[in-house]
Amino acid sequence: MVKRTLAEKLSILSDAAKYDASCASSGGERRDARDGKGLGSTGGSGICHAYAPDGRCISLLKILMTNFCIYDCAYCINRASSRVERARFSVEEVVHLTVEFYRRNYIEGLFLSSGIIRSPDDTMADMVRIARRLREVEGFRGYIHLKTIPSASPELIDEAGRWADRLSINVEMPTERALADLAPEKSAQGIRRAMADVRSRREASREGQSFRGKRPAKFAPAGQSTQVIVGADGSDDRTILTQSAGLYASYGLSRVYYSAFSPIPDPARALPLKAPPLVREHRLYQADWLLRFYGFEVGEIGGRSGMLDLDVDPKTAWALEHRERFPVDVNGASRESLLRVPGFGTKTVGRILAARRRGAVRYEHLAAMGAVMKHARAFVTAPGWSPRGMLDEDNLRARFAPKPEQLALF
Template sequence: MVALTLTRKLAILADAAKYDASCASSGSEKRNSAGTKGIGSTEGSGICHSYAPDGRCISLLKLLLTNFCIYDCAYCINRSSSNVQRARFSVEEVVRLTLDFYRRNYIEGLFLSSGIIKSPDHTMEEMIRVARTLRETHLFAGYIHLKVIPNAAPELLTEAGRWADRLSTNIELPTDSALESFAPEKRPSEIRTAMARLRGKLDEAAPEKKQARAKKAKFAPAGQSTQMIVGADGANDAAILTRAAGLYSGYQLKRVYYSAFSPIPDASSRLPLKPPPLMREHRLYQADWLIRFYGFDVPEIVAGGEGGDLDLVIDPKLAWALKHRQSFPVDVNRADRELLLRVPGLGINAVNRIVASRRHHRLRLDDVARLTASIEKVRPFIAAADWSPGGLTDDAKLRQKLAPPPEQLVLF
């Protein structure tokens, strides 16, 4: 076998890592390695390859430790039966790359996952060694996200949380039956057990309401996340969102990431030949936001969709509003915050500004326009001191008027 150069390994293993979407760098704190100021920064919030709410991009070096794997998951390009070029980093090589990339100001942290080599415990130990070496030997204070191997020993999960800012355990497919069919070596119960153990450790490390005398040791301060592949099996959006809601409530996840299935070479005939529409992934993220921050339940979000799927033409909040026109218009000067959050075009910040401003004077339509960037979308669904939509709310062509251009992607 010809030895691969570090550059070639990087090309192979960075490309192999692109299928994992659960690469976030939000919600962490600046670390103090070994009680001294180290290198790296996690200040601010953001998601790898995307922009934070404040407009900044947080860049992470995103790698697999190896794409060798003893498992044969049908949907994975790195499965044991796949005919792909294999590569494997040593712990020292990942540490060196992370520090070199950071010193060149290319990255602010590391996202590290891996195929399963030898055993789950061995793989987890190797990833932990990377994080521990960065923290202890090099005083690296940047962001570290480690992928959890579900059936690794509990003490290894505990140590991973000591060195990492975030941990993620991929649920992978929306239903247990699909995972058992496509990934027979994996056990849904083991994935949930790992998540439960992480939640227990996170609860233990959480600060108490009253300031404790002894400072608790940090454990994955940015919490845990997971990823679900969309479109590899026959699960509809209702099933996907129901699983996500259960994960949020049961394991206090920070995020569920949705990754559109990407067809792979030499794939099983049981897998689809084409990826799902990218818009489907986008709509799932919008629906996820409604569940977490806007007070919506899964049944009301997917009610009326074809076969339990979300509408791909309009966003889920607008789809709900058009099906519940009897709930509108909403009076911006009287309605409670929960009802305002259901108005299409009003985000959380806009609602907060409306509630604060109406304490001082009655709001007119122009006032609302200054508080939101989507007044054309809002107008048919609100009443203000000088505005009533009249029959506009019931306009049969309202859906067509408010549908965005096909190429336009917006949150709400």
């Protein structure tokens, strides 16, 4: 193996980590430092930016421990047969980088993944050593996200969850068949068993006091997440969203991340030659939000062809197909109906409901409540406003198609 400097390793292994999207730190809580000491707070090369629920931008050191791998997944640039440059960090080097990057105010946490070296247990054991040393030796109280290895021993997964804020186990593909075809060394059943184990351990850690009267240690308090690759196989958007809905329901995931397949050097013959449009990934995130927070079902937003509309966001596409449900009266409609209005987010709907208890909500109030009236005005009535014939205009759909640079969430 070529001997490399720490800077060279960082360049190789941070670049190799860019394909993993599941590194947001939403939901992390500040770890208690009862002695008043410790580094980091939850709240250049290898640094990624994630966003907390309150809008804060959180910087993470995002690296692979190594890009050597004994697996040969067709879609992975680090697969065993790939001819990429290889590097490997030691446990001490990852700890050193994390602490020094924090001290220079570059980061607030660590996202650590890895190729599989020697065996799943050997690799997971090194990742656990890194997290344990950061917590116990360095007193690091910042955010730690570990990418866990499904086939690693339950004891190692248990220890990983005690040191890390979040764990993630990637399902990789939308279907078991696609995983078997493109990553035959991985098991869909094994991945789901590992996710179920993480969920059960998290639930046990929140049950309060044990029979001995001691409170269990927190296990992955920021939850678990996963990632699915979009466009590496022939799965349509309805299939992907059906899988996501099942994962949320079965394993209590904090997030499902969608990563548009990107053609890689020296590709396997089984892969497509072109990447899917990035707007498809964006539409999947929007649809995922509708499933989680807006009361939509997969069958409502999966598209007639099984593919999401790339020209308009999923909520607007649904509204345009169900014009008989509109316009809705902002002063009389239920919460469920208001959540279906394009341009109304969950916070806006909450403000409307609160304001209605004090008096009528007028059209001019809506923008101040956070509504995007460019999208909403054709779908609502309020004192001072009626959409009149807007819903019947032939060019209504064209009015909602955003320019490429205007891709907002809703």
